[in-house]
Amino acid sequence: MFMENKFCPFQIMHGFNNLFMFMYALLFVQLLALTYQPVLGQQGDGVVVTKSDYQALRAFKRELIDFNGVLRSWNDSGYGACSGGWAGIKCVKGQVIAIQLPWKRLGGRISEKIGQLQALRKLSLHDNVLAGPVPWSLGFLRNLRGVYLFHNRLSGSIPPSIGNCPLLQTLDLSNNSLTGTIPSSLANSTKLFRLNLSFNSLSGTIPPSLTKSPSLTILALQHNNLSGSVPSTWGTGAGNRSYLLAILTLDHNLISGTIPSSLSKLGFLEEISVNNNQITGTIPNELGGLTRLQKLDLSNNAINGSFPSSFSNLSSLVSLNLEGNRLDNHIPEGLDRLQNLSVLNLRKNNFSGHIPASIGNISGIYQVDLSENKFSGEIPASLGSLANLTSFNVSHNNLSGPVPSLLSKKFNSSSFVGNLQLCGYSTSTPCSSPPPQILPSPPTRPLKKKHHHKLSTKDIILIAAGALLAVLLLLCCILLVCLVRKRSASKGKNDKTVKQAAAGSTDKAAPATTGVEYGGEAGGKLVHFDGPFVFTADDLLCATAEIMGKSTYGTAYKATLEEGNQVAVKRLREKTTKGQKEFETEAAALGKIRHPNLLALRAYYLGPKGEKLLVFDYMPNGSLASFLHARGPETIIDWPTRMNIAIGVTRGLCHLHNQENIIHGNLTSSNILLDEQTNGHIADFGLSRLMTAAANTNVIATAGTLGYNAPELSKAKKSTTKTDVYSLGVIILELLTGKSPGEPMNGMDLPQWVASIVKEEWTNEVFDLELMRDVPTIGDVLLNTLKLSLHCVDPSPAARPEAQQVLHQLEEIQQPEANVGSAEEGTEEVPPPSTTD
Numbered sequence: 001m002f003m004e005n006k007f008c009p010f011q012i013m014h015g016f017n018n019l020f021m022f023m024y025a026l027l028f029v030q031l032l033a034l035t036y037q038p039v040l041g042q043q044g045d046g047v048v049v050t051k052s053d054y055q056a057l058r059a060f061k062r063e064l065i066d067f068n069g070v071l072r073s074w075n076d077s078g079y080g081a082c083s084g085g086w087a088g089i090k091c092v093k094g095q096v097i098a099i100q101l102p103w104k105r106l107g108g109r110i111s112e113k114i115g116q117l118q119a120l121r122k123l124s125l126h127d128n129v130l131a132g133p134v135p136w137s138l139g140f141l142r143n144l145r146g147v148y149l150f151h152n153r154l155s156g157s158i159p160p161s162i163g164n165c166p167l168l169q170t171l172d173l174s175n176n177s178l179t180g181t182i183p184s185s186l187a188n189s190t191k192l193f194r195l196n197l198s199f200n201s202l203s204g205t206i207p208p209s210l211t212k213s214p215s216l217t218i219l220a221l222q223h224n225n226l227s228g229s230v231p232s233t234w235g236t237g238a239g240n241r242s243y244l245l246a247i248l249t250l251d252h253n254l255i256s257g258t259i260p261s262s263l264s265k266l267g268f269l270e271e272i273s274v275n276n277n278q279i280t281g282t283i284p285n286e287l288g289g290l291t292r293l294q295k296l297d298l299s300n301n302a303i304n305g306s307f308p309s310s311f312s313n314l315s316s317l318v319s320l321n322l323e324g325n326r327l328d329n330h331i332p333e334g335l336d337r338l339q340n341l342s343v344l345n346l347r348k349n350n351f352s353g354h355i356p357a358s359i360g361n362i363s364g365i366y367q368v369d370l371s372e373n374k375f376s377g378e379i380p381a382s383l384g385s386l387a388n389l390t391s392f393n394v395s396h397n398n399l400s401g402p403v404p405s406l407l408s409k410k411f412n413s414s415s416f417v418g419n420l421q422l423c424g425y426s427t428s429t430p431c432s433s434p435p436p437q438i439l440p441s442p443p444t445r446p447l448k449k450k451h452h453h454k455l456s457t458k459d460i461i462l463i464a465a466g467a468l469l470a471v472l473l474l475l476c477c478i479l480l481v482c483l484v485r486k487r488s489a490s491k492g493k494n495d496k497t498v499k500q501a502a503a504g505s506t507d508k509a510a511p512a513t514t515g516v517e518y519g520g521e522a523g524g525k526l527v528h529f530d531g532p533f534v535f536t537a538d539d540l541l542c543a544t545a546e547i548m549g550k551s552t553y554g555t556a557y558k559a560t561l562e563e564g565n566q567v568a569v570k571r572l573r574e575k576t577t578k579g580q581k582e583f584e585t586e587a588a589a590l591g592k593i594r595h596p597n598l599l600a601l602r603a604y605y606l607g608p609k610g611e612k613l614l615v616f617d618y619m620p621n622g623s624l625a626s627f628l629h630a631r632g633p634e635t636i637i638d639w640p641t642r643m644n645i646a647i648g649v650t651r652g653l654c655h656l657h658n659q660e661n662i663i664h665g666n667l668t669s670s671n672i673l674l675d676e677q678t679n680g681h682i683a684d685f686g687l688s689r690l691m692t693a694a695a696n697t698n699v700i701a702t703a704g705t706l707g708y709n710a711p712e713l714s715k716a717k718k719s720t721t722k723t724d725v726y727s728l729g730v731i732i733l734e735l736l737t738g739k740s741p742g743e744p745m746n747g748m749d750l751p752q753w754v755a756s757i758v759k760e761e762w763t764n765e766v767f768d769l770e771l772m773r774d775v776p777t778i779g780d781v782l783l784n785t786l787k788l789s790l791h792c793v794d795p796s797p798a799a800r801p802e803a804q805q806v807l808h809q810l811e812e813i814q815q816p817e818a819n820v821g822s823a824e825e826g827t828e829e830v831p832p833p834s835t836t837d
């Protein structure tokens, strides 16, 4: 709050844990401000806004209706405009470079005078109630990079002049009331990255010029009135360029014609949605070459022909929806190569032949809808073994024979009805005892046959159990739905996140860097590795940021991008990193490391002045250190949570040591970060590779004072797998005792303190008090974990286990159930409890 809106990249907000953090924040705000001043943002050093920009802003304000009074601060004669006094304005050298006033209930219209703000780079007025047209004069702004006007009530047509902005990267006019056609000139900007015109009333055809843009990554035109066919000129721009298009959403329009085979030239495509249009013809076999495609939705069109056999090559496919078309013939086998497929919807087509048994090999699939087709034969038994299958429908086909019992138990009869010869899925459709053998019986027999004998007790129990299961399942579903709702509500724009989850890009673009590069800000350079969000350098630099903490490598921020997505940004300290070439090679290697317990590096940014930013996943639960030591007295962390963290961290460390050949060198509870499910993710690994030798020595020295360093490090200043295991041992002790290794106990460090008490056999005293309640049940587990962690902190490196052995033992400690057995069943066989004492 104290310096809101003063500068890009990172507007610092409140949210510090304590005074110490606050002081650090102050210090680093200064540093950051100093470094960034030449790049972006004016710090109110007395440069008054230019006369022309002042007039433009006045006119801009005059035409708006300020329901919330946010523009009241625009009250002086211009002095405050560029010194942080005017809400939502950022300047460089007295010229306005950004207007950012989203979610401010601004009505009225956007003044044409905005074209006078010659330095304007970013116009963000999304989620307001603005009416009137998109100003034509935006086309005069040679520096314009981002236009975010989505979720308003703008009307009129899109001014073709916007194509004159050579640096435009993002144009998001979605969810307004725009009419008219899409100007073909929009493709004139060679930097255009994201074009979202969805949810308007645009008509006419899709300009073929857009299909030739080498920079376009996201093209979203869904929910309009577009007609004509999908252009057939994809990927035919000049030269042998690679095309970056990752997301193509054209659904809910009036588009006719066929699916062009040229789409297969777009090797980065991850999502195609052309559903709810009037597409005819067949699906081109060439689409099978899109190896990165994760989502394909062609539902509710008039597509005919067969299921392309090449689809078995779509190895990244997660969701396939062909519902509501006229596809026929049989489904080719080979679907089991789609190992990532979760959703398969072929409903309402004219498919015939058998249901491919290979679907039973797609172990993670959870939704299969084959209803309203002409499938015949039996339901393959392999489908019964799909543990994650939660939605299954084969109703209204020509299926016959018995429903695999695992399926009939899980799904009710609505999943199977409408198949005259299918049996065994409800009490009214019993199969004759050994179904395949009784061939002579007429096909109608199973339906007519009535069992007269009374239900045995076993049957009744089975039925009751089934009913109970169904009720439980229903409750689970309701709970799940509530949870999902709650989550998406708290996330606000969950939908967007999901869409963008498909937009990550990886190596292939440039062999030298293995990441995809995007045009940088003022000579800066942003390199992306695969990950859930794509953003431009501008998005990153102008993100709202909040300091999270500081480590030996630099300062960490939580940054909120324009779309509401959050990332963690680490700003590396000046003069501690290697030269640019070496840095980029090492960063590219780090960007490839992926493991559920290692914090993933998603991108890096090199600023024109040598600033270096690393972008990681944001972990909402903070560090293990603050989770354990900075919580309220009423917050209890139970043992399973602690054990889960210990095992996760150990898994991450194993991966580092064994797969990546990386020594962490600075493993502490402060650089173990926790996600929503409190799984541990190790951060700061491999960063030493980006640093100069001098900087690394410094890291070791600092770590030593925190109580995680193995004793031998005081002599040999070289980390090894054994010094990492020592640090791991300290962390497990920290989890067990709830004590911070930073605070000495009677002059001893944490391992010594624990060892001293254990020696005197007061073992239970070392445990965190809140774990003591559980000692009667998990006492052995705690003791065994304690022994293991003391083994890890053995003063002699040779005596310590390797991370792999620690993992093995932790997993053994965690799984003692192997000999408990199934107590619920067969009560008569359980011997009476022994009372020997």
Ligand SMILES: *[C@@H]1O[C@H](CO)[C@@H](O)[C@H](O)[C@H]1NC(C)=O
Residues within 6 Å of the ligand: 072, 073, 074, 075, 076
């Ligand atoms: C202008 O607005 C700011 C912020 O609302 C306020 O602090 C200041 O007193 C106002 N100045 C004048 C001259 O009204």
Ligand SMILES: *[C@@H]1O[C@H](CO)[C@@H](O)[C@H](O)[C@H]1NC(C)=O
Residues within 6 Å of the ligand: 127, 151, 152, 175, 199
């Ligand atoms: C469009 O914007 C309105 C608010 O202006 C919002 O309620 C609605 O959800 C948005 N629709 C989409 C599809 O984003």
Ligand SMILES: *[C@@H]1O[C@H](CO)[C@@H](O)[C@H](O)[C@H]1NC(C)=O
Residues within 6 Å of the ligand: 163, 184, 185, 186, 188, 209
């Ligand atoms: C911009 O696009 C229009 C229409 O596509 C074209 O006629 C014009 O020549 C383009 N201008 C430039 C400078 O490329």
Ligand SMILES: *[C@@H]1O[C@H](CO)[C@@H](O)[C@H](O)[C@H]1NC(C)=O
Residues within 6 Å of the ligand: 200, 201, 202, 223, 224, 225
């Ligand atoms: C599309 O156009 C038709 C008439 O051509 C109109 O009735 C309909 O409202 C339009 N739909 C949208 C979303 O604008």
Ligand SMILES: *[C@@H]1O[C@H](CO)[C@@H](O)[C@H](O)[C@H]1NC(C)=O
Residues within 6 Å of the ligand: 239, 240
């Ligand atoms: C495009 O690449 C192919 C081989 O990959 C090469 O034969 C062809 O000459 C290239 N064309 C141009 C215009 O560079």
Ligand SMILES: *[C@@H]1O[C@H](CO)[C@@H](O)[C@H](O)[C@H]1NC(C)=O
Residues within 6 Å of the ligand: 280, 281, 282, 304, 305, 306
């Ligand atoms: C698809 O339908 C069109 C007519 O709409 C027809 O000409 C064509 O032969 C059909 N193709 C197949 C493979 O059925």
Ligand SMILES: *[C@@H]1O[C@H](CO)[C@@H](O)[C@H](O)[C@H]1NC(C)=O
Residues within 6 Å of the ligand: 288, 309, 310, 311, 312, 313
């Ligand atoms: C799948 O891809 C391989 C290698 O590109 C190719 O040889 C094969 O013909 C493709 N399979 C189908 C069914 O298209």
Ligand SMILES: *[C@@H]1O[C@H](CO)[C@@H](O)[C@H](O)[C@H]1NC(C)=O
Residues within 6 Å of the ligand: 315, 316, 317, 339, 340
């Ligand atoms: C399948 O999904 C996993 C986990 O999301 C991912 O790591 C893997 O690369 C995917 N496989 C393919 C072929 O895309």
Ligand SMILES: *[C@@H]1O[C@H](CO)[C@@H](O)[C@H](O)[C@H]1NC(C)=O
Residues within 6 Å of the ligand: 326, 328, 350
């Ligand atoms: C489905 O296929 C049958 C032949 O197998 C054909 O007679 C029927 O017209 C087709 N139905 C549709 C809706 O295409």
Ligand SMILES: *[C@@H]1O[C@H](CO)[C@@H](O)[C@H](O)[C@H]1NC(C)=O
Residues within 6 Å of the ligand: 336, 358, 361, 382
């Ligand atoms: C599919 O499962 C069958 C047995 O159910 C097995 O024989 C076959 O090897 C599996 N295929 C693949 C590709 O896993």
Ligand SMILES: *[C@@H]1O[C@H](CO)[C@@H](O)[C@H](O)[C@H]1NC(C)=O
Residues within 6 Å of the ligand: 363, 364, 365, 387, 388
């Ligand atoms: C089944 O779902 C669970 C929870 O989403 C997941 O952890 C597991 O990996 C899935 N199983 C398979 C075989 O994909």
Ligand SMILES: *[C@@H]1O[C@H](CO)[C@@H](O)[C@H](O)[C@H]1NC(C)=O
Residues within 6 Å of the ligand: 150, 151, 174, 175, 196, 197, 198, 199, 218, 220, 247, 495, 496, 499, 500
């Ligand atoms: C495009 O805009 C719509 C409406 O605002 C939004 O729902 C959608 O997620 C956006 N698509 C992309 C790919 O950004």
